[in-house]
Amino acid sequence: MTDTTLSPTTTPVTSVTAYAALAAKAPLERTTVPRRPVGEHDVLIEIKYAGICHSDIHQARDEWGPGTYPMVPGHEIAGVVTQVGSGVTKHTVGDRVGVGCFVDSCRECEQCEAGLEQFCQNGTATYNDHGRDGEPTYGGYSTHVVVDEGYALRIPEGIALDEAAPLLCAGITLYSPLAYWQAGPGKKVAIVGMGGLGHMGVKIAHAMGAEVTVLSQSLRKQDDGLRLGADHFYATSDPQTFEELAGTFDLIVSTVSAPLDFAAYLGLLKPRGVLANVGAPAEPIELALFSLILGNKTLAGSQIGGIAETQEMLDFCASHGIGAEIETIRGEQINEAYERVLASDVRYRFVIDTATL
Ligand SMILES: [Zn+2]
Ligand SMILES: [Zn+2]
Secondary structure, three states, rough: OOHHHHHOOOOOOEEEEEEEEEEOOOOOEEEEEEEEEOOEEEEEEEEEEEOOOOOHHHHHHOOOOOOOOOOOOOOOOOOOOOEOOOOOOOOOOOOEEEEOOEEOOOOOHHHHHHHHHOOOOOOOOOOOOOOOOOOOOOOOEEEEEEEEEHHHHHHOOOOOHHHHHHOOOHHHHHHHHHHHHHOOOOOEEEEEEEEEEHHHHHHHHHOOOOEEEEEOOOOOHHHHHHOOOEEEEEEEOHHHHHHHHOOOOOEEEEEOOOOOOOHHHOOOEEEEEEEEOOOOOOOOOOOOOOOHHHOOOOOEEEEOOOHHHHHHHHHHHHHHHOOOOOEOOOOHHHHHHHHHHHHOOOOOOEEEHHOOO
């Protein structure tokens, strides 16, 4: 794959417009970054929209350990295929496609063989990583990206590209635990936190047929929660909530990255219930294990999803008319949008219109 001179469709490395943090802690600014030639199994995607994920901010600001700069964040990518390599069979020019959190994996380990590429020890993240060619990867805050065809997902016609972009991280992050722990008819599911992740959880769990409860800090977003498909909405700032809902849920998915009283949330589970975390508080937690022993409860985590499951999620969302609730911004608004994400001042996901970069 690295010997691209063998491929008749190869084009030279091109420079594309992007927004990048040029150094740790630096604000993002307009620049250009190289994209590799379109290899035999690659597709060139004209990016139309890129979602802003909270993890973009952590990485751009070097909060997750040594970042690679310049850094172009963005792993919620939706666009259109404009060129394909000679060996590409999965996509054709004009296809609507998405790219999520990773753009490659080893393809031969036990996890890759099982379609669980997100667990591959030798995967390549969409940005802030290096590909198999040793070159840095640059994310979706950009006009174009070149990826291997196997890591580009088909976006069905039923979803607008702007509302589809956040599905590539936020959508699969919630779909995967809800599917794995079988949210569905007869199941009582709680979603903790009504933000970029949580609002997707409400929509997806509702579409799966579960009875959905939102557990949010206050009742401020109650109208939205009920509109998006929640059956109930409770404020976690009210201690009465934890008494009233004790022993209620089969599954709780927490999207919160602030410290939580895990014992209190485990108390809301039925026996054999599961508390799955997709948000991670920065500090380690302390937990009396009787919170798990009494009632055989499970405290779990969940990390995006594999390629096949991400496609399944996109197809599911299209068939249920589900997209993200978005606020579209221009390139020059990215830094301001970061501040607003940190202040929880977005309903519910910022999406960059890459035509404005
Ligand atoms: Zn993300
Ligand atoms: Zn692998």
